[in-house]
Amino acid sequence: MRRRSQRLIVIGAVGAMLALAVGLILFGLRDSIVSFYAPSDLVAQASPGERVRIGGLVEDGSVGRAADGALLFTVFDNQGGRLRIRYQGEPPSLFRVNSGIVIEAVYQPGETLTATSLLARHDENYVPREVEEALKERGEWRGDR
Numbered sequence: 694m695r696r697r698s699q700r701l702i703v704i705g706a707v708g709a710m711l712a713l714a715v716g717l718i719l720f721g722l723r724d725s726i727v728s729f730y731a732p733s734d735l736v737a738q739a740s741p742g743e744r745v746r747i748g749g750l751v752e753d754g755s756v757g758r759a760a761d762g763a764l765l766f767t768v769f770d771n772q773g774g775r776l777r778i779r780y781q782g783e784p785p786s787l788f789r790v791n792s793g794i795v796i797e798a799v800y801q802p803g804e805t806l807t808a809t810s811l812l813a814r815h816d817e818n819y820v821p822r823e824v825e826e827a828l829k830e831r832g833e834w835r836g837d838r
Contacts, residue, residue: 727797729823733774739800747776747796747806748824756790765805768796771833780808787813795821 729746730739739745747768752775755767764780778796788794788811795812812821820828828834 729795729827731770731772731774731824731827732768732776733770733772734827735774735776735800736802741800741802743800745798745800746823747798748821748827749774749776749794751788751790751792751794753790768794772831777805778808779805780811784811785813789813793820793824795824 724744727744727746728739729748732747732749735745735747749768749770752767752769755765755777757765759765759779762781764782764784765777766780767775767777769775778798780796792813796806796808797810797812798806798808800806825834
């Protein structure tokens with residue numbers, strides 16, 4: 694075998710191992726990928742069974758408890774989108790009406806979305822990056838950043 698053939702075999706083997714490693718990494722991360730949506734975009738863009746994050750504001754007068762103790766509230770955005778959310782557990786200490794919140798859930802079409810986690814903003818200057826980007830896309834961003 695000539696040197697050139699040996700090099701091509703080694704390069705091919707290394708390339709195949711690299712492609713296999715990248716494929717395994719992407720396969721392992723497929724469940725970690727979470728898309729961000731505003732309430733008005735969710736129904737049009739998300740597919741059933743997809744893990745999603747939804748950012749918006751907690752609607753005034755919508756917060757309550759179900760018979761089993763689950764927290765029920767509505768999240769809205771400035772585009773008129775509204776989602777009813779159900780969360781089993783205690784909300785973050787900064788959970789308030791008319792305050793920004795990000796909900797993580799598995800999207801299932803229907804009237805109420807069951808959240809797996811709630812993330813509340815921590816002060817009046819903080820806006821989650823995804824919410825900020827969505828507002829900038831729509832031309833509604835009023836922040837000073």
